[in-house]
């Protein structure tokens with residue numbers, strides 16, 4: 001198991017986390033006595049997040065980013081491993097305890113059209129978490145709702161109270177979703193591709209809003225994106241995920257400028273400039289992403305790796321510290337970092 005950064009800060013500390021999904025058809029297979037196939041969506045993740053930090057989580061489609069986010073947001077239960085949040089393992093909590101912790105960890109989803117209930121007015125929609133989580137007395141709902149609407153820059157706040165979601169643009173809806181997550185004053189937000197479905201013209205405003213929330217309210221974020229330029233703009237550190245595992249972790253500029261894992265290096269070569277929404281060049285990766293159903297033996301990246309050596313087919317590289325504040329899971333990280341490969 002890899003050493004993890006910031007050990008002992010007591011905020012978010014994920015250890016050897018796994019989430020397996022049984023594949024459809026498993027029931028018939030089990031009737032026929034066949035072994036069930038499973039999807040190893042999250043397959044042994046070690047990760048620490050500090051208070052007020054923005055951790056960018058990147059990786060190709062299907063690498064397990066959303067699954068990891070949902071586990072931390074307590075929307076799914078892990079198969080094994082632990083998620084310690086403020087020194088309690090949230091994977092072990094009862095339903096009632098999970099409910100209490102929802103004040104502290106909130107999630108923002110990709111699609112603001114699906115996430116906002118069309119039957120509610122904005123005020124009604126924003127009041128719901130206050131009521132469900134018993135945050136404030138009903139007499140204070142209005143003030144708190146107005147406050148959070150101003151925070152997400154929906155102004156004048158009063159003019160939004162009685163409006164319905166269909167009257168709002170996509171960007172405004174996503175601001176309402178951020179407001180609904182923020183209204184309970186969480187300490188950690190999981191933002192899952194929160195701008196990727198929105199018009200390019202409103203994306204940077206929303207990203208800036210989330211950066212301001214971190215700076216002014218001190219909340220930490222796990223910011224999920226497959227756009228490396230976005231990750232660079234948003235994050236303090238970046239975690240690169242490949243087939244259910246984190247293969248590289250470190251300060252965002254260092255990782256991008258000097259990757260310690262060949263997968264990161266290839267992903268980075270597709271980013272032309274550190275500006276959000278501009279990474280249109282394709283990564284120069286050979287082959288399709290290996291299937292998460294059949295994770296290759298040895299290093300899981302070896303069939304696509306341009307630097308592959310015989311050792312990589314046999315031995316899974318551990319996720320270890322490779323430099324100050326840097327971790328990577330490659331047998332040849334040292335050579336990559338010193339430019340020998």
Ligand SMILES: Nc1ncnc2c1ncn2[C@@H]1O[C@H](COP(=O)(O)OP(=O)(O)OP(=O)(O)O)[C@@H](O)[C@H]1O
Pocket residue numbers: 021022039040041059060061062063064065066067068226292
């Ligand atoms: N509820 C589920 N049941 C079965 N398989 C699932 C389930 N949720 C996710 N998976 C599988 O787990 C793997 C990881 O999925 P996940 O959605 O976490 O990836 P992702 O990195 O978020 O991808 P994307 O960038 O496309 O959003 C995929 O192979 C996916 O099909």
Ligand SMILES: [Mg+2]
Pocket residue numbers: 065066067192
């Ligand atoms: Mg996803």
